[in-house]
Amino acid sequence: MPHDAHDHDHPHSLLPPEPALRVRALETILIQKGLVDPAALDEIIDTYQNRIGPQNGAKVVAHAWSDPTFREALLKDADAVLLDMGLYGRQGEHIVVVENTPDTHNLVVCTLCSCYPWPLLGIPPGWYKSDAYRARVVREPRKVLADFGLELPTDTAVRVWDSTAEVRYLVLPERPPETADLAGDALAAWVTRDSMIGTGLPQAPT
Amino acid sequence: MTRVHDMGGRFGDGPVVPEPQGIPEFEEGWHSRALALTLASGALGQWNIDISRHARECLAPKDYARFSYYEKWLAGLADLLVVKGILSTDELAAGQSNGASSELVDRKLKAADVGAVLQKGAPASRESEISVLFEVGQSVKTCHPAANRLIDGGHTRLPAYASGAQGRILRCHGAHVLPDSSAHGLGDAAEPLYAVAFPASELWAEAEHPRDEVVVDMWQSYLEPLS
Numbered sequence: 001m002p003h004d005a006h007d008h009d010h011p012h013s014l015l016p017p018e019p020a021l022r023v024r025a026l027e028t029i030l031i032q033k034g035l036v037d038p039a040a041l042d043e044i045i046d047t048y049q050n051r052i053g054p055q056n057g058a059k060v061v062a063h064a065w066s067d068p069t070f071r072e073a074l075l076k077d078a079d080a081v082l083l084d085m086g087l088y089g090r091q092g093e094h095i096v097v098v099e100n101t102p103d104t105h106n107l108v109v110c111t112l113c114s115c116y117p118w119p120l121l122g123i124p125p126g127w128y129k130s131d132a133y134r135a136r137v138v139r140e141p142r143k144v145l146a147d148f149g150l151e152l153p154t155d156t157a158v159r160v161w162d163s164t165a166e167v168r169y170l171v172l173p174e175r176p177p178e179t180a181d182l183a184g185d186a187l188a189a190w191v192t193r194d195s196m197i198g199t200g201l202p203q204a205p206t
Numbered sequence: 207m208t209r210v211h212d213m214g215g216r217f218g219d220g221p222v223v224p225e226p227q228g229i230p231e232f233e234e235g236w237h238s239r240a241l242a243l244t245l246a247s248g249a250l251g252q253w254n255i256d257i258s259r260h261a262r263e264c265l266a267p268k269d270y271a272r273f274s275y276y277e278k279w280l281a282g283l284a285d286l287l288v289v290k291g292i293l294s295t296d297e298l299a300a301g302q303s304n305g306a307s308s309e310l311v312d313r314k315l316k317a318a319d320v321g322a323v324l325q326k327g328a329p330a331s332r333e334s335e336i337s338v339l340f341e342v343g344q345s346v347k348t349c350h351p352a353a354n355r356l357i358d359g360g361h362t363r364l365p366a367y368a369s370g371a372q373g374r375i376l377r378c379h380g381a382h383v384l385p386d387s388s389a390h391g392l393g394d395a396a397e398p399l400y401a402v403a404f405p406a407s408e409l410w411a412e413a414e415h416p417r418d419e420v421v422v423d424m425w426q427s428y429l430e431p432l433s
């Protein structure tokens with residue numbers, strides 16, 4: 001069997017040891033070579049800092065809470081629904097929505113890297129990418145939930161989804177009874193980022 | 207064996223530290239720059255997502271452990287740019303280009319195209335002639351050990367903690383590109399992909415709860431039927 005050739009040289013070690021300088025060196029070389037446009041870098045950063053984030057997923061969840069037909073379509077074939085809503089895109093090409101019930105609580109991780117549904121939630125928070133979360137949540141999900149201050153009823157099962165492929169999972173949390181009279185943006189404001197990953201529950205906006 | 211990134215189930219890591227809700231802040235200015243540089247370089251079309259994941263996984267274990275998240279991205283990117291002949295090691299060492307690039311200049315991502323490129327994505331689903339072997343509810347067993355069967359030490363998405371384990375098919379996602387092949391330039395080799403549910407008690411010596419499960423996406427060649 002052929003052997004993987006990557007293991008002998010690690011050219012990255014030629015770059016400066018300080019990470020900020022390392023990025024700048026690589027950016028400088030790529031710009032000088034005409035391969036990277038600094039304005040495109042600014043545009044990418046602006047997109048993920050200001051435009052794409054968990055407010056997208058929250059809108060989907062609030063809609064699913066309000067409209068049973070939409071909810072059913074979302075659970076059956078999320079890609080078609082999200083394409084219609086303009087929420088398709090990089091790292092969200094194949095979305096599966098999993099619904100929390102009194103019987104089952106869903107929780108999402110990527111143990112092998114940090115796969116995450118970018119068009120719906122934006123870039124992942126630091127803890128999602130941390131070794132601690134990746135290593136622990138498949139083996140001891142309830143202890144990890146305790147780190148988030150969340151304790152589940154003992155008759156609720158936990159189902160942890162490890163995103164090893166290009167399928168991205170979004171949790172549809174249970175609708176809090178206090179939101180019965182809310183709709184639209186006021187309802188979406190209850191849907192936290194963590195509730196769509198499964199490490200939290202919807203919360204009254206502060 | 208798999209590599210250092212394959213940490214699911216590992217003991218010894220500390221608590222998970224929650225963060226405020228909403229869009230996460232970049233902790234350092236260079237984090238956002240490293241992210242953007244990685245995406246813009248990817249748009250040159252010289253590698254796919256499996257190749258870039260594998261580049262990060264091939265970091266020396268001591269580097270993988272000490273590098274922060276975006277340092278891993280950056281190191282993987284630098285290594286790939288050299289492996290693909292886009293940059294030379296001399297240029298990396300000098301921090302300066304030896305001259306403008308070749309034909310790739312035409313593929314440079316323009317600011318005006320960023321939105322469209324991000325929205326276009328890169329689906330992994332493909333037509334495949336490989337027939338679907340398993341149906342929902344069927345019991346299966348995963349390969350052991352967790353290893354690439356095409357390249358020794360190569361990329362695979364079968365986590366070690368779920369190798370040699372019995373589970374049941376929860377859903378079929380259709381045929382997807384096989385990372386074990388795609389990461390090594392051996393073609394898409396698309397085959398059926400499934401979500402497979404494993405009882406926690408099948409994976410861990412001390413499961414937290416008798417009804418807990420872990421669901422892992424598995425390609426058909428990672429699985430065998432359980433009679």
